[in-house]
Amino acid sequence: xxxxxxxxxxxxxxLRTQIPLVGAMQIDQLTLDDQGLTLSAPLAANINDxxxxxxxxxxxxxxxxxxxxxTLYLRSQGLECDVMIAESQIKYLQPVTADFxxxxxxxxxxxxxxxxxxxxxxxxxxxxxQVEIQEQGKMALQLNGVYYARIRC
Amino acid sequence: xxxxxxxxxxxxxxLRTQIPLVGAMQIDQLTLDDQGLTLSAPLAANINDxxxxxxxxxxxxxxxxxxxxxTLYLRSQGLECDVMIAESQIKYLQPVTADFxxxxxxxxxxxxxxxxxxxxxxxxxxxxxQVEIQEQGKMALQLNGVYYARIRC
Numbered sequence: 001x002x003x004x005x006x007x008x009x010x011x012x013x014x015l016r017t018q019i020p021l022v023g024a025m026q027i028d029q030l031t032l033d034d035q036g037l038t039l040s041a042p043l044a045a046n047i048n049d050x051x052x053x054x055x056x057x058x059x060x061x062x063x064x065x066x067x068x069x070x071t072l073y074l075r076s077q078g079l080e081c082d083v084m085i086a087e088s089q090i091k092y093l094q095p096v097t098a099d100f101x102x103x104x105x106x107x108x109x110x111x112x113x114x115x116x117x118x119x120x121x122x123x124x125x126x127x128x129x130q131v132e133i134q135e136q137g138k139m140a141l142q143l144n145g146v147y148y149a150r151i152r153c
Numbered sequence: 154x155x156x157x158x159x160x161x162x163x164x165x166x167x168l169r170t171q172i173p174l175v176g177a178m179q180i181d182q183l184t185l186d187d188q189g190l191t192l193s194a195p196l197a198a199n200i201n202d203x204x205x206x207x208x209x210x211x212x213x214x215x216x217x218x219x220x221x222x223x224t225l226y227l228r229s230q231g232l233e234c235d236v237m238i239a240e241s242q243i244k245y246l247q248p249v250t251a252d253f254x255x256x257x258x259x260x261x262x263x264x265x266x267x268x269x270x271x272x273x274x275x276x277x278x279x280x281x282x283q284v285e286i287q288e289q290g291k292m293a294l295q296l297n298g299v300y301y302a303r304i305r306c
Contacts, residue, residue, distance in 0.1 A: 015202075018201065018202035019200070019201050019202060019207050019209075020177075020197075020198055020199070020200065021174075021177065021178065021198075021199060021207055021209055021210055024173075024174065024177030024178070024198075025174065025177070044173075045173055045174075045177075046173070046174060047172070047173065048171065048172050049168075049171035049172060050235065054172050054174055054213075055213075055216050055217075055220070055237070055238045056172075056174055056212065056213025056214070056216050056217050057174055057213065059209065059212040059213055059216055059241075060207075060208075060209025060210065060212055060213050061209070063208050063209050063212055064208075064209050067208070082203065084208070084245065084248075085208045085245050086244075086245055087242070087243060087244045087245060088212075088242070088243050089240070089241070089242045089243075090240060090241050090242075090243070091239075091240045092237065092238050092239055092240060095237075
């Protein structure tokens with residue numbers, strides 16, 4: 001992605017200044033590698049009445065992680081964009097009982113390349129992303145989202 | 154639903170003690186009537202980098218409102234249950250630019266009556282609920298969720 005780990009740190013710091021819920025959820029780490037992105041949050045700030053992860057927090061973290069990946073990926077390609085989620089389907093597969101991470105990877109090149117071409121030609125495009133939250137090695141949540149981007153005027 | 158407005162106030166106060174994000178999002182009102190439930194939150198605590206409602210907050214408020222309705226409806230029928238969301242599909246239709254409310258109604262009796270019968274007979278059941286967030290008279294978000302309940306042992 002041509003992004004350095006330092007970019008992740010700076011992006012998360014900026015996010016905290018823009019989205020109060022990022023601070024409230026105590027999102028404490030954003031990691032990047034060539035394939036994707038991980039956002040981490042502690043259980044304590046995101047707990048529910050049953051002592052497990054609040055579904056609203058899980059939905060928010062997974063939704064945000066896809067948004068971060070798409071924003072940072074486009075930036076790494078030299079495109080400063082407004083990114084929005086258009087729709088998502090979320091499956092809650094099991095309770096989350098510890099600090100948790102949402103992980104999202106870039107789609108394969110047969111999806112990514114035409115998307116990038118469309119962004120450069122039309123200035124806008126949609127990309128499907130799949131986000132997961134794991135719990136003790138099993139999938140606790142799966143989000144299939146469609147994100148929309150347009151180049152900032 | 155056989156629920157008094159006072160029940161709504163007490164339920165929201167209890168929620169604040171159980172789910173830190175309810176306080177962080179400054180969810181400030183829960184209203185109940187015979188047909189459904191409304192949860193309100195201010196834009197300021199739930200804003201994003203574009204000055205509109207953060208998708209994660211919108212997802213969390215709409216997810217929570219269905220959970221509240223199902224919990225309170227079952228309680229009104231004499232059933233103390235654990236309620237969980239099983240899955241949801243969310244469409245983000247337009248930005249939210251002011252304080253917002255998630256509104257959810259009970260389904261029609263042809264869905265509700267068999268669900269209640271199953272709850273009484275089997276101690277567990279699933280119910281589909283549709284939640285909306287409006288923006289200036291138009292739908293800004295629509296969530297179709299499936300919630301699961303089981304009677305507390």
